[in-house]
Amino acid sequence: MEGRLEPLIGDSMLFGPMEDQGLSFVNKSGETVHLRRKPARALMDLNWKHDESYGIDINQLLQRCEDSSNAAIQSSGASRSKHSPSQLWTEKWKPHTFFDLVGNEKTNRRVLKWLRQWSPLVFGQELPKKAPSVRDKVGADGANYDFDDPLQRPQKRILLLNGPPGIGKTSVAHVVAKQAGFSVIEINASDERAGPHVKDRIHNALFNHTFDDRPVCLIADEIDGSIETGFVKVLIDIVNSDYRATQRLASGASSAVQRGKRKQRSPGKVLTRPIITICNNVYASALEKLRPHCEIVTFRRPAESALLERLSHVCRKEKLQLDKKRLKELSELSQGDLRSCLNNMQFMASLHAEAPESTDTAKISDQIKDMTVSWYKICNQVFRRNPHEDAKVQFGRLLRDIEINSNSQRIVQGCFSMFPEVKFSDHSLQKPSAAADWLYFNDLMFKSLFEHNGDLLRYNSVVPMAFFHLFSDIANKDDVRGKVNEFDHREDLRNNESIVLSTFRRAPPTLKIFMNKSSLALEVLPLLDYIIVPDFSKIRNNQTKTTVLSNIVAALSSFDLTFSERVDTDLPRVTCIEPPFDKVTLMDEKRVKEVFTKRPAILNVVLAKAQESKVRKRTIEQARADKLDLESVRKKHKTSSSKPVDYFKSQYANVQTKGSEKFKDSGSVEGDSREPVKIWVKYKEGFSDAVRKDVTWNSLWE
């Protein structure tokens, strides 16, 4: 707050040099205070545009803030000069107004904006000017609900704040709710939140009136625990019933908009009070169903400067002598966690009071609460030996860091992937062998996670220490990066497994029963890979060529392999086999190269050959089929007429003379001596029976 006011006052100095001395000062020329005030206001208006005011008179607010903070300074001079152990600083310095909030102002404003959108319904006051813009926004991204909310509520009924701990989510929610004129009802993890109990509580909070005049805003804190599904379900039920009710409102009676509140008893309940939910992890599984109903606001760690400003503000107020450097260190260690910063500061202040000399910079790290260092940093630390420091001290510090870090498995993995990259003195790989034993130890300990409830996991922190003992060296100064990426490796494995599986699935059951997946991957596929692509250019004898080809075709067909075209990076179109099992089988570098140059050409030959044999087979089949047809036709016509064509022609002529309309019901009406004849003509187009179409008699004779 001060940061904002000071430059304004500074700007106003262009009116006169004396003006910064006080509010009711009269300067040389006899000008009075109000001259100074006005430009300041005008400038504020520049910063706070009218449509951003959320219906609150910001300037008035600023004034109020300034007054109160001045009062606080004065009062703290008396009461807060000595640290009062009765109150935690985190409570004491909790933000009380919107301007006390540290951190990304944009997110804070978003919260305020969302909350203000409730005011038309809750307070019955129109939002000045900005209402249309909100509507526009709703229209733009609210594709699900294409009608305007008759109660002018925000499109998403629940606000979901999320972010790492200690950066003021709860504070923001409380402050903003208070600022907007709501009275807060908080439900957090300490409350009973199971099933019907919580349902009653929420319904009481949301749908009943309170005794004081202020409307209620429900704040549900810490909802991402795994046991919260019941609670989340209640919230979802509320939202769903609200949507139903709202839909009814919007479609049913547009005149009912005014009586919206009274319509609560209809099948769905209209939600008339805002709900703010808070969690750390927005992607927790418990929240999966709730997320689509929520306006999600993500909080980030506040910028360091903002944090420092707040800290120094507190320091000043608490009369704590901490220089900038130390504050910075503090904020770094806490990784933006303001709450823990304050806790640590209070702790330091108490130390300070007892022994003012003892807080030197070197020891600050011992006083702060345990902070985790990233696994990657630790891994690199493992391989470093500081010559100026006692090995014991270094060992102790490293061990502490590792024990604090929850990701010991990751650290061990990192040590494993890095140790060949670093420098160390060794006699014929004794050290890597010893490391392997330690890694086995690690593997066994980690297994306890599944067997003994993870009791043995804590021994895992010893393993990086073994690496430190074996591999740490003065020469290692730069950060190393392990070459092999475990994740990529796992992805590759999964891909290949799925290829093997799909190949296995394609095999007909008669083949499938004689092998399993491992024998397929280990024996059949690698050799099949050789079988299907022999080098044709070598074969001179045509006879052998045909046998080889027919065998290849047999092999391909038995596994139901097909051809497809792969658009590769360097070669535009490459014929390859589907499923691409060669990805699994090819490993030897030399052969991989060979295969990539030769295989497509060979496959093309095979493809052509297979095509050819297919066509030949088809023509033979077709000829046979034709022959059969002819014979059957001949058999039929032996009874009636000698020449089939003449027979059809005479039939056709007969029909023609009778006229078309008679032809339609000729079957039933025909009183002629000749019995009615129906002619069925089967006409095939293409190779298969796939194309059937109606053919008129005429088209056959044309």
Add this chain to the structure above:
Amino acid sequence: MTSIFYKDEVLLREFNTNWKAQLTGKMSLWVDKYRPKSLDALTHTPRLTHLLKSLSVEPRDLPHLLFYGPNGAGKKTRCMALLQSIFGSGVYKLKIDVRQFTTPSNRKLELNVVSSPYHLEITPSDMGNNDRIVIQELLKEVAQMEQVDFQTASGAETGGLAHRYKCVIINEADSLTRDAQAALRRTMEKYSRNIRFIMLCESMSSMIAPIKSRCLLVRTPAPTTQETADALVKVGGQEKVTVEDEAILNTIAESCDGNLRKALLTFESMALNNEMCLKSSTALIRADWVVVILKMANRILKDRSVSSLVECRATLYDLLAHCIPAKVIIQELAFALLDAIHNDNHKIAVVQWASVFDERLRLGNKPIYHLEGFIARVMCEVDG
């Protein structure tokens, strides 16, 4: 009629769609083409064939069977041949059903069950940890269903409708969990009227004793080198492969170590890649992963340094990513090292450490640690 040949893509598609229809099931790899379908056609281990024949004479008295023997020795072939001799060639009319099961935790499982009118077979590795449920549900369902045989109704023994059982083949029975095996043992006794089990496994060590005692154990030994070579000669003769020197067949048989499937596949790939003509100088074709492991073994012995270890690590990752199980890698690597090492002390060390690290592999879940540890150890030992 439009021509379909004007465009490659159309040609491809057309080809793929007609592929199956055009090529009837007759054509396949040699290993499947020349697989014996009946007991009479079985080649190696005549004593076992004799035993199976005697079993098929009195099919009503067929006991539960447990075939065990190495991979590629012909367990399944013998099993199917036995069924064929009992039920007729209908056992090869196979279809695949998809069955659904629900676990206690309400998760839906789908399992492909291969079945013929006379038998059905399940593979525990398809179902992961839930094999107990599948065993219980599926087998009880089958076991409680009385089979009625109308075909041999004239049989005098039971007067009219002969009673018949259904065979259930359990592949990879050694990967059944303890629970599943326990669930199996009661079913085997209680419903032995309606159901017969034929279990196949490589090693009996993980089968529980009650199951072993309920089954007739049938050891299926791998064919000897000579028997393998004979089988190759037979196939070669029918496929018109010119074998100039029988020695090459022996080489193939030896390299495959009694795995007839592998031998036949190798034989076919070599024949096709060498113009259907095998000479004694023809290069042996091995699977890529075997070649890679051989190369790695040579590198280990030649260059014992950290940089070599790093290369080995990359190779190991690659092998693991190509679906080669860690236990196979360590086994192949150990044998490759043994072949390449001449110092006896070193050989003993390699065997010793291979078994130590094999144990670690089975007990732990991080194969890469232990494989690399083995290599580092071997490098140390060879350095002395």
